[in-house]
Amino acid sequence: MSKKHPIIAVTGSSGAGTMPVKVAFKHIFFRHKLNPVIIDGDSFHRYDRYEMHDTVRLAEAEGKNLSHFGPEANLLDQLEMLFRQYSESGRGRRRFYLHTEKQASDYNQQPGTFTPWEEIDAGSDLLFYQGLHGGMVNAEVDIAQFADLLIGVAPIVNLEWIQKIHRDTAERGYAPEDVTDIILRRMPDYMRHITPQFSRTDINFQRIPTVDTSNPFTVRDAPTLDESHIIINFHNPAKFDLDFHYLMRLIHGSFSSRRNTLVIPGGKLELIMEILFTPIVEGLVKANA
Secondary structure (H helix, E strand, C coil), rough: CCCCCEEEEEECCCCCCHHHHHHHHHHHHHHCCEEEEEEEHHHEEEHHHHHHHHHHHHHHHHHCCCCCCCHHCHHHHHHHHHHHHHHHHHEEEEEEEEEHHHHHHHHCCCCEEECCEEEECCCCCEEEEEECCCCCECCCCCCCHHCCEEEEEEHHHHHHHHHHHHHHHHHHHCCHHHHHHHHHHHHHHHHHHHHHHHHHEEEEEEEEEECCCCCCCCCCCCCCHHEEEEEECCHHHHHHHHCCHHHHCCCCCCCCEEEEEEEEHHHHHHHHHHHHEEEHHHHHHHHCC
8 A cells, every 4th residue: 555645546337437436536636735646547458459269260260258357358457557656656657448439539649549658747646547447456466465445336237237338338339239239248257357356456436226136137227226226335444434324314315234334315325426526636745745
């Protein structure tokens, strides 16, 4: 863990719903006038969208499985190097993955491509990562060791699939059957490389819908936050000096289901995140002052 140059990492698979976490942190950074380095995990994919398509087809022809969830399709050594360098010096290299036409037009590039690598400017207050591998540990890399705060976002898998299908078809131009193929291809890597990370996180957020999601491939409308409960699990509540009774008094309808687990109404997600993370961020930055 770094004290001088803090790192906050949010890990969750594609479609998990990590965006509310990012929004909550952006609000905290804005209110406290902090200058974060924002890292999108997709920028550490090994292949751009067009290279990935060709590489996946080649792997399939050879009887192999390749997905963005696995290490073969990512520059995990480069991500570990960034975390290590930032924790030591507040510097490192980053680039951006351009998902949409609008993002790509700003760089005069095609969507699905990467911007050139660039050096991180000195003087940032912390690094904020959101992606697939913030808690990754295997024989080659240990990325999790550098995170001062590691957060997991893991909704029940049917909801995760629904959110991915709706996002990728509405925002990224994929056909529903293409998204379904991607989900099926990623399952072995999901089990081997994504879910183990949630045993290393400090805090996990798991969203449980209260509407029928039995067949995620036919659900026409994604369940809303108000149609859900959020299970928040703390690996070690004492690490952040959490007061469950205080939190339950603040959030109407919340309750503690286990010693280290809080359940809240889904509509209160961003509120609880700001309540939880504000003092943690303050503590990390104060240690850097």
